[in-house]
Amino acid sequence: xxxxxxxxxxxxxxxxxxxxxxxxxxxxxxxxxxxxxxxxxxxxxxxxxxxxxxxxxxxxxxxxxxxxxxxxxxxxxxxxxxxxxxxxxxxxxxxxxxxxxxxxxxxxxxxxxxxxxxxxxxxxxxxxxxxxxxxxxxxxxxxxxxxxxxxxxxxxxxxxxxxxxxxxxxxxxxxxxxxxxxxxxxxxxxxxxxxxxxxxxxxxxxxxxxxxxxxxxxxxxxxxxxxxxxxxxxxxxxxxxxxxxxxxxxxxxxxxxxxxxxxxxxxxxxxxxxxxxxxxxxxxxxxxxxxxxxxxxxxxxxxxxxxxxxxxxxxxxxxxxxxxxxxxxxxxxxxxxxxxxxxxxxxxxxxxxxxxxxxxxxxxxxxxxxxxxxxxx
Numbered sequence: 109x110x111x112x113x114x115x116x117x118x119x120x121x122x123x124x125x126x127x128x129x130x131x132x133x134x135x136x137x138x139x140x141x142x143x144x145x146x147x148x149x150x151x152x153x154x155x156x157x158x159x160x161x162x163x164x165x166x167x168x169x170x171x172x173x174x175x176x177x178x179x180x181x182x183x184x185x186x187x188x189x190x191x192x193x194x195x196x197x198x199x200x201x202x203x204x205x206x207x208x209x210x211x212x213x214x215x216x217x218x219x220x221x222x223x224x225x226x227x228x229x230x231x232x233x234x235x236x237x238x239x240x241x242x243x244x245x246x247x248x249x250x251x252x253x254x255x256x257x258x259x260x261x262x263x264x265x266x267x268x269x270x271x272x273x274x275x276x277x278x279x280x281x282x283x284x285x286x287x288x289x290x291x292x293x294x295x296x297x298x299x300x301x302x303x304x305x306x307x308x309x310x311x312x313x314x315x316x317x318x319x320x321x322x323x324x325x326x327x328x329x330x331x332x333x334x335x336x337x338x339x340x341x342x343x344x345x346x347x348x349x350x351x352x353x354x355x356x357x358x359x360x361x362x363x364x365x366x367x368x369x370x371x372x373x374x375x376x377x378x379x380x381x382x383x384x385x386x387x388x389x390x391x392x393x394x395x396x397x398x399x400x401x402x403x404x405x406x407x408x409x410x411x412x413x414x415x416x417x418x419x420x421x422x423x424x425x426x427x428x429x430x431x432x433x434x435x436x437x438x439x440x441x442x443x444x445x446x447x448x449x450x451x452x453x454x455x456x457x458x459x460x461x462x463x464x465x466x467x468x469x470x471x472x473x474x475x476x477x478x479x480x481x482x483x484x485x
Contacts, residue, residue, distance in 0.1 A: 109483060110142045112190050114209045115200035116178065118147035118167075119160055122346055122375070123314055124404050125225055128260075129200060131284035132475075133163045139476050146190055146209075148178040166190060180205065188212050196221060196483050199250060202228045207246045210253040221482055222254040224271060224278075226264075226401035226423075244270070256482050260402040264423030268398070281478045285404050285470050287411040287463075288382030295383040302371050302387070307339035307453055310388040310414075312376070312405050314345055317355045320394035320419065323442050325362040328369050330446035335453070337368070344373040344384055385412035390452045393418045396439045400424055406434070410466050415459035417448045430469050433461050 117123065119130050129145075137143045149156065149167035157166050168186050170178035187209050191197060196219045199206045206222075213220050228243055247270055251257060259265040262280035271278050302308070309331075313319055324341065331339060343363075363370050376384055385391065391409035393400075393416065401423040406416045410427065416434035418424055428434040435448035452459055 109140075109196065110144070110194040111136060111483070112144050112146060112194040112197045113200065114146045114187070114197060114203065114206065116148050116203050116205075117150055118145050118165055120154075121150055124402070125200075128225075128283035128402075128404060130160075130163075131286055132479075134161045135284050135472055135476060136479065137162050144190060144194060146187060148180060150178070178204070184208050184212070188216075191216050191218055194218065198223055199254070200225060201247050201250060202226070202243055204243070204246060206250045207253075210250045214253055219256075219483070220254045221256045221258060222251055223258045224251070224265075224268070225260065227268060227270075227398035256485070258482065259423070261423040261426045263426050264398075264401050267422035279478065279482060281475055282470050283402060283404055284472060284475055285407045285411075287467075288385060288408050289379065290382040290386050290412060291379055294379050295386055298373075298380065298383045298387055301373065302342060303340055305338055305340045307335060307390075308342055308388045309339060309449060310342045310344070310384065310391050310409075311393070312344045312381070312384060312391075312408075313393075315347065315356050315359050316399075318395055318397050318399035320396040320439065321359050322362060323394045323396070323440055323445060324392050325359070325366055325370070326442045327446040327449070328366045330443060331449060332369070334446065334450050339369065340371050341366075341369055342371045342373060342384070342388070344376050346375050347372075381408065382412055385409045385414045388414045389456065390414065390449055391416045392445070392449065393424065394439075394445060395419050395421055395424055398422065403427070407466065407470060410434075410461070411463065413460055413463075415452045415456060417445065417452065431461055431466060433459050433466075 113133055115129055117126050133143045133145055144164040146166050149169045154167055168180045168183045170180045172179050183205050191213050197213045199209055199222045201222055201224045210220055257278045259280050260283050265271050265278045265280055311324060391414050393403045393406050403424050406418055407427050409416055410431055410433045416428055418428050418436055419439040420436050425436045428436050437444040437448045
């Protein structure tokens with residue numbers, strides 16, 4: 109079967125969404141599908157077309173960018189060309205161009221599966237409200253045109269307004285999560301880059317408002333009262349972000365304020381990721397709204413034996429609920445966040461689970477079978 113996956117950003121862009129779709133594309137390619145990815149040429153130096161691990165990636169140049177979205181005059185033509193060659197299209201929402209692809213696919217009588225990743229709510233004034241309304245309208249219309257709808261969890265589906273009305277069965281299918289490699293040499297090298305502390309608390313991801321990094325930083329004074337000075341909060345991930353300049357400045361000011369407790373590692377290589385998680389005593393995902401709908405990083409941490417503090421958001425809370433490998437706190441509650449971190453640090457053994465449990469819950473085989481059923485129904 110020939111499958112077209114349409115989304116805004118693809119590799120080498122780094123985000124949870126991009127990684128989830130790349131892992132899915134490559135998994136399906138290894139399991140007998142011929143996969144083509146249609147995405148924006150988010151960097152001008154990227155090729156218009158290339159193969160990445162046997163997956164064909166076609167990128168459309170953009171004329172200008174609005175926040176994280178793109179205006180691509182050539183998108184419709186490229187989408188039409190690719191849809192003619194494929195049997196099924198997997199549309200990833202949110203994506204401004206998704207409605208164009210859905211309409212063309214409908215005209216060509218191609219099967220449409222929508223993967224509804226998350227809700228998007230831009231902060232700001234009147235212009236942001238207009239953009240939010242446009243995104244909701246595009247999402248809603250695209251979902252109505254879809255033959256099947258997928259979310260990353262059933263939990264997110266039942267708590268999302270856009271998914272309650274379409275008279276289509278919504279399937280919850282976990283994202284494909286690759287267990288990080290744990291390399292002792294990388295752990296040793298990373299240990300040399302950080303201050304010697306009794307406790308290491310960590311975050312890995314973009315600097316983005318929905319990630320709630322500010323709340324983790326604001327928890328440092330409470331943690332200091334509990335742990336003294338023998339702890340460090342380690343941040344890893346891309347330092348540059350798209351459309352988050354004001355938030356980044358706020359985070360950077362807090363990095364400076366709490367510099368005695370903060371370590372910034374920047375972007376990590378694939379070989380370093382497992383070492384990072386293994387170094388930690390607890391991993392924190394302090395997300396604040398439904399732009400975050402799962403949080404693959406918390407499962408990666410679990411694979412490395414590291415317990416997690418996450419927030420009580422639809423989808424985001426699922427990995428901890430399913431594994432018991434962490435604590436769940438209300439979004440934005442700095443006090444609860446600090447208390448949960450303390451609880452895990454003082455009771456680490458009770459949160460550690462067998463790796464086989466994690467592998468069974470997030471099994472690649474189960475994911476492939478679930479998509480096969482969707483594509484062939």
